[in-house]
Each structure stands twice: as structure tokens, then as C-alpha cells.
Amino acid sequence: MAQDALDYFLHALGALFRIRRIYPSGTRQVLQSAKQASQKLAEWGRPVRIAFLGNDTIVEDRRIGTIPVSFRALFQSLQQLGFESVQIEADTGEEDLTAWVENVISKSRIPYRSSKIVAGSLNLERRAEPDSALTQAVTGYMGFLAEAQEVLSDLESKKPEGLVRAREVVCAIVARLAVGRELFEPIREMKNFDDYTFTHALNVCVLSSALAQALQVSDEMVSAIATAALCHDLGKKEVPKEILNHNGPLDPKGWLLMEKHPTCGARLLLDIPGVESSNPLLPVVAYQHHMGVNQSGYPKVQKNLPQYTLHFASLLVSIADVYDALRTVRPYRPALTVAKAATILIKDTLAGKLHKEYVSKFLLMLNVLAPGRGVVLSDGSSGMIVETHAGYPLCPMVSDEQGRVRDLSEPSAPTICEVGEDSTGDPQRMPAAEQPIPSPRPPL
Ligand SMILES: [Fe+2]
Ligand SMILES: [Fe+2]
Secondary structure (H helix, E strand, O other): HHHHHHHHHHHHHHHHHHHHHOOOOHHHHHHHHHHHHHHHHHHHOOOOOEEEOOOEEEEEOOOOOOOHHHHHHHHHHHHHHHOOOEEEEOOOOOOHHHHHHOOOOOOOOOOEEEOOOEEEOOOOOOOOOOOHHHHHHHHHHHHHHHHHHHHHHHHOOOOHHHHHHHHHHHHHHHHHHHHOOOOOHHHHHHHOOOOOHHHHHHHHHHHHHHHHHEEEEEEHHHHHHHHHHHHHHHHHOOOOOHHHOOOOOOOEEOOOOEHHHHHHHHHHHOOOOOOHHHHHHHHHHHHHOOOOOOOOOOOOOOOOOOOOOOOOOHHHHEEEHHHHHHHHOOOOOOOOOHHHHHHHHHHHOOOOOOHHHHHHHHHHHHHOOOOEEEEEEEOOEEEEEOOOOOOOOOOOEEOOOOOOOEOOOOOOOOOOOEEEEOOOOOOOOOOOOOOOOOOOOOOO
């Protein structure tokens, strides 16, 4: 199989690296393993592209969950040296392979470029030939990330030009989402790129925009929500870094500081000239994004303000915010899988913290509740989704262990309380096609 040929090459390349570290250059063992690697590459017959993105390793379009021992040492060295991308031509000979391996062993951090091998950073070392869809998506994402970083830095300094740039970036993001969902892929598949603050802001922006588009709100409102989502955590600027990156649960004093970021963010945004007239949603979403539908979150609403309701934009952003936080590696825990993150969204929805219809739409968008997915129900039984009601994805038809099909949309039926891991094992699946839900249009 073609995939096997690629695996054999990677094993042979890893062996060359290990053997060269044991034996001096030019010895029989090194020459033999270089020859072996070159032969395996020729059998694969195509260029090989390896990318390291945060904690993820991608070979061609495939994410490698656990790197096999045979080439783990090589890949770990590349990552430690700061290489994000390696491209090896199909006709690379044993000498070129050996020269590059020598360079890795010498611990050089300088981008490497020979006629057959290019290694360096993801953005700088792109080759002329067309990239894979995933690489294109990642590169596009990284471009937006750099722009988002500049916009947020401007806004943190309360520069009004940040608002203009934010609108430009958001328009570009929304336009890309309208054409296709490729911006989704890096967010869906890669858990962490680099700096949490900026990747989180961009992820929440893209996810909120996609959710708003799926809910068929006006284009103008999608852009306003996207901008507000991009700026939702600006108040974290006022939270000490030790608290933000605290390794473990926060103590009450730490929480008190953390819980101030929505108020700080709203205040910071209101201080930027022109915000109230040009984008009044920005401070609203920054202030409300942790409140929760049932207002069990923070900041607490004063008791003398009856019937305080959250703007629907804040409800959308809060779903994207919770989801992205769960899917990202944090100093105190690993990233959760899509299924585990979806389970927590469902639990938060049942607890009244998140908006049920918007969460339904979000899970539909992520293709989490598709037929074939295993689920655990609130009565303790488990089963598999066999059919999804377009308007009520949280209440699908589920076949139980005895083969009985239960309709979870019936009033007495149990609810889904846990989503099983994706049984297809296909991490590259794109979200399902959009199905409009027959719910009333959200209040604008
Ligand atoms: Fe926040
Ligand atoms: Fe956030």
C-alpha cells in the first residue's frame, strides 16, 4: 500500500538518524542505512512533507497521533530545534539525506536548504508546487493569526486604528468562511499552535462567525459578532500572567483576579474612541461572555436589575469560547478530544449555562452528533445514533444495546449525557453540510 511505503521511509529515515548518532560519519552502518532510506523514499515515489504545529505532527495530510519509536528521536530533535516544516523531494539520494541528518545532529537551528531538502519555518519555506488542502488551510490560518495579533495589540493600547484593522481582518475571515470551511480545519484538528491568547482569540472569532452564519443572521451582524469575538478576552491584559498560566486550579484570590477580565475588557474597549458608535457589541460581548444563560457565571448582575438578558451575540461567543478553551492544551491539563469537549458543552447546556439551540447548531456544525456516533444516555444506557432530526440534533434516534431504536425527542426519553469518540477514526473529516434549524431568528 502507498501509505505503507511512506511509513517504511519514515522508519528508515529514523534509523539513519539513530545509527548516525551511534556510528561516525562514513562508516559502513551509516552508509547502509542512508542507502536503505533513499530506496524507501524512491518506493514511495513522491515528495514528503512533514509539519510540526504546536503539539501536532503532520506528515502529508495525516496527523500522527503517537509518533512511532523508530523516528520519534528524529522528530523530537527537529521540534526542539524549532523546525516547523521539512520537505524532502522524491528523488533525494543517500548523500543528500545523510547531509541533512548530519545537520540535525549538529543541532543547527538555521533553516536548511539543499537542492532536495528544505527545512525551516512553516511560512517561510513554502515551495512553489501546490500545497495540500490542509497545509493551505494552516498557512491561511497562520496569516490571520499574525494579523489578529497586531489588531489586538493596537486595541490593547487603545489605538482607534485597531478598530479599522479589526474590521478588515474580520471581513477577510468572514469572506473566507462564506466560500469554504477550510479555516475550520486547523481549529478543528490542531489543538494548539503557539501563544494561547492570540490563537484563542482567532479561534473564537472564526468559530463564532461560522456559528452566526449557520444561524443565518445578517452579514453585517456576522461581522459585528466576529469582531466582538476577536476582542472578547482583551481584559485578560489586566490579569497577571502567573494567574492566566497557573498550573492547577486557582485559589479564591486568583479567581477573583480572573473574574475581573470581562469588566476590564469592557472598560478597555469603551475607552477606545469610536467604539460606542461604530461597534457597540464589543464591550457588551466582552462583559457578558462568562455570564451564562442562567447567569450562574461572572460578573454577577446586580439584583436590582430584573429581567437582565444577555445579547444573543454573547451567547454564541460563549459557546465558541468554552469549546476552544477545552480543545486547547493548557499548562494544567492536556487538550480534550472533540467528543469530550462536546460532552462538556452538552452538560453545560443541560445545566442551563449555554443556549440549547445554539449549542445544537454548533455540534451539528462540528459533525459531532452524526449517525454512527456512540452516546451514553442520562438513564445510564448506551447506544449509537442511527438518525438525526435536522432541527433537534441533541435529540436523535438512538439504537440501544438490545437493538431497540429510541427517539430522544419524545418527552419522556432520556437525554444524551456523553458523546463517544469518533468511531470512524478519521480526524480529517470536514463538518457536515449546513441544515437550517427551524428555530425563530435570534433577536438582533
Ligand atoms: Fe474570557
Ligand atoms: Fe475566552
